[in-house]
Amino acid sequence: MAVTVVFIGKLADLAGEGEREVTAPLSWGGLEDALGADLAEAASQDRTKIAVNGAVLADKTTLQAKDGDEVALLPPVSGG
Amino acid sequence: MAVTVVFIGKLADLAGEGEREVTAPLSWGGLEDALGADLAEAASQDRTKIAVNGAVLADKTTLQAKDGDEVALLPPVSGG
Amino acid sequence: MARDVQLLNRGFSPGKALGLFAKAHPDSGGIASFVGKVRPDGDVKVLELISYERLTLPGMETLAKEVDSRWQLDGLLIHHRTGHMRPGAPIVLVAAAARHRRDAFEAVDFAMDHLKSRSWFWKREKRSDGWHWIEPREEDHADAKRWDV
Amino acid sequence: MARDVQLLNRGFSPGKALGLFAKAHPDSGGIASFVGKVRPDGDVKVLELISYERLTLPGMETLAKEVDSRWQLDGLLIHHRTGHMRPGAPIVLVAAAARHRRDAFEAVDFAMDHLKSRSWFWKREKRSDGWHWIEPREEDHADAKRWDV
Numbered sequence: 397m398a399v400t401v402v403f404i405g406k407l408a409d410l411a412g413e414g415e416r417e418v419t420a421p422l423s424w425g426g427l428e429d430a431l432g433a434d435l436a437e438a439a440s441q442d443r444t445k446i447a448v449n450g451a452v453l454a455d456k457t458t459l460q461a462k463d464g465d466e467v468a469l470l471p472p473v474s475g476g
Numbered sequence: 477m478a479v480t481v482v483f484i485g486k487l488a489d490l491a492g493e494g495e496r497e498v499t500a501p502l503s504w505g506g507l508e509d510a511l512g513a514d515l516a517e518a519a520s521q522d523r524t525k526i527a528v529n530g531a532v533l534a535d536k537t538t539l540q541a542k543d544g545d546e547v548a549l550l551p552p553v554s555g556g
Numbered sequence: 557m558a559r560d561v562q563l564l565n566r567g568f569s570p571g572k573a574l575g576l577f578a579k580a581h582p583d584s585g586g587i588a589s590f591v592g593k594v595r596p597d598g599d600v601k602v603l604e605l606i607s608y609e610r611l612t613l614p615g616m617e618t619l620a621k622e623v624d625s626r627w628q629l630d631g632l633l634i635h636h637r638t639g640h641m642r643p644g645a646p647i648v649l650v651a652a653a654a655r656h657r658r659d660a661f662e663a664v665d666f667a668m669d670h671l672k673s674r675s676w677f678w679k680r681e682k683r684s685d686g687w688h689w690i691e692p693r694e695e696d697h698a699d700a701k702r703w704d705v
Numbered sequence: 706m707a708r709d710v711q712l713l714n715r716g717f718s719p720g721k722a723l724g725l726f727a728k729a730h731p732d733s734g735g736i737a738s739f740v741g742k743v744r745p746d747g748d749v750k751v752l753e754l755i756s757y758e759r760l761t762l763p764g765m766e767t768l769a770k771e772v773d774s775r776w777q778l779d780g781l782l783i784h785h786r787t788g789h790m791r792p793g794a795p796i797v798l799v800a801a802a803a804r805h806r807r808d809a810f811e812a813v814d815f816a817m818d819h820l821k822s823r824s825w826f827w828k829r830e831k832r833s834d835g836w837h838w839i840e841p842r843e844e845d846h847a848d849a850k851r852w853d854v
Contacts, residue, residue: 404608405678406689450610468608474679474690476592476605476636476648476671484757485827486838530759548757554828554839556741556754556785556797556820571724578720578740582793585744588737588813591727592806595734644731657741657817658848664737665810672806699807 399461401427402468403435407444411435420463427459427467435469445470479541481507482548483515487524491515500543507539507547515549525550558631559620563613565639570649577633577651584630584653588660590668596643602682605647607638611676619670626666627652627659634667638677669699707780708769712762714788719798726782726800733779733802737809739817745792751831754796756787760825768819775815776801776808783816787826818848 399422403411411431418430428436438444439456446456447468453459461467479502483491491511498510508516518524519536526536527548533539541547558580570591578587594603607613616634623632631653641647650667654660673696680689707729719740727736743752756762769781780802790796797820801812822845829838 402608405606405680409689447608447611450614452611466610468610470608470611470676471678471689472691473674473676475673475696476675476677482757485755485829527757527760530763532760546759548759550757550760550825551827551838552840553823553825555822555845556824556826571720571727574723575720583745585742587740587742589739590806590810591736593734593736595804596732655744656844657739657821661739661810661814661817668806668810695805 397463399463400466401430402466404468405471405474407435407438407469407471410438420461420465422459422461422465422467424457424459438471439469443472477543479543480546481510482546484548485551485554487515487518487549487551490518500541500545502539502541502545502547504537504539518551519549523552557624557629559617559624560631560633560635561613561616561620562635563607563616564635564637567641567645568635568637568649570635570646573633573635573649574651577631577653581631581653584660585655586657586660587651587653588657588664589649589651590664591646592648592668592672594641594643594645594647599683600643600681601684603641603643603645603647604680604682604687605638605641606678606680608676612638615676616671619667619675623652623663623667627654627663628656629654629659629663632663632667634671636671636675636677666703669696669703672696673700706773706778708766708773709780709782709784710762710765710769711784712756712765713784713786716790716794717784717786717798719784719795722782722784722798723800726780726802730780730802733809734804735806735809736800736802737806737813738798738800739813740795741797741817741821743790743792743794743796748832749792749830750833752790752792752794752796753829753831753836754787754790755827755829757825761787764825765820768816768824772801772812772816776803776812777805778803778808778812781812781816783820785820785824785826815852818845818852821845822849 633651652663803809
């Protein structure tokens, strides 16, 4: 019963890893708790987006991830 | 004592040749006489330009070509 | 329209890809293209482009579809690198084949503006003092905004 | 800036020329290019482009100088055919290498608009009923006017 949280770019630097398994189901509040203070602060910034299985959430506080889902934390893109 | 008159594009079709030697010196009036009616008519059209040794005349009636000069009759360009 | 959209994790030859693209579209009046390379600026030793599998290529495909719907094209090619690149290495090739010149130009211009500022890539540079994350340039944002309607 | 302006009376390979151009400008961030070909339209068997020695190449060189003065480029290439060409054959290649993408794009766009409507070429097409002289398209005139200031 796990959700994979993927850290991209400088958020992976901050996390010290590329991904982490957390317990399912996962809400926005649960994600903040699971991340710890620094990552939660970074995740809550306006410019950080969240995608569930490749679909970007319009409002990340509506996060509802279940077992097997992949939740990605996306810093602002820097472009190609 | 000759001026070379060069015909470009459809003016060469009309002239039946690519160039013609005419007597120097050559004024605009002299050119009209040397060309004959059909070519003179085509040469006098606004869109037909005249170049002397590669320099396009702003006003072709100011033509003054001397021995060895090349006078080109240029129909409207069709572009590359 | 024939779309060739690729996310590449190894070096590629834009000239070769462009030659094949031209061969694939013999009936188009014109082909416009753009090749973007890692700029050999000052101190940069390596550029790393990071993609996210579930977003980056799907995003490029969505972009190609939008280009397709906006302009009359015979073919569109978008090849984009990911991974580590040295200065001078090609990052991106965009090419459009069209009957009319203006369609080909605008399609490439639009796709490049979009790729440079709104595509799903994250970038860092290795300089003599280590790695630095790069944010998009203001100029790139402004370029992309030109197309918003 | 390095300018490579050529009037060619034989077939050429735009891909090869573009590859050499890219090699000659390894430090440029980007290269924009356009290849124009004889459109295989309906009934056209041969296209003939006629140039006038004393004007055509000098005019192309003047154009290259103007492009140079308007945009910040590292290099500019203009190769243009003259003579008889079959449908599908390349007529023109324009390429610009620049530090900034927008300069490269606009330089190529401008040069093409100028070449298509204001350069010293005369054109005729051979169809099944013989040769026909071609005048510039209204669209080409309008494209070139966009740049007049």
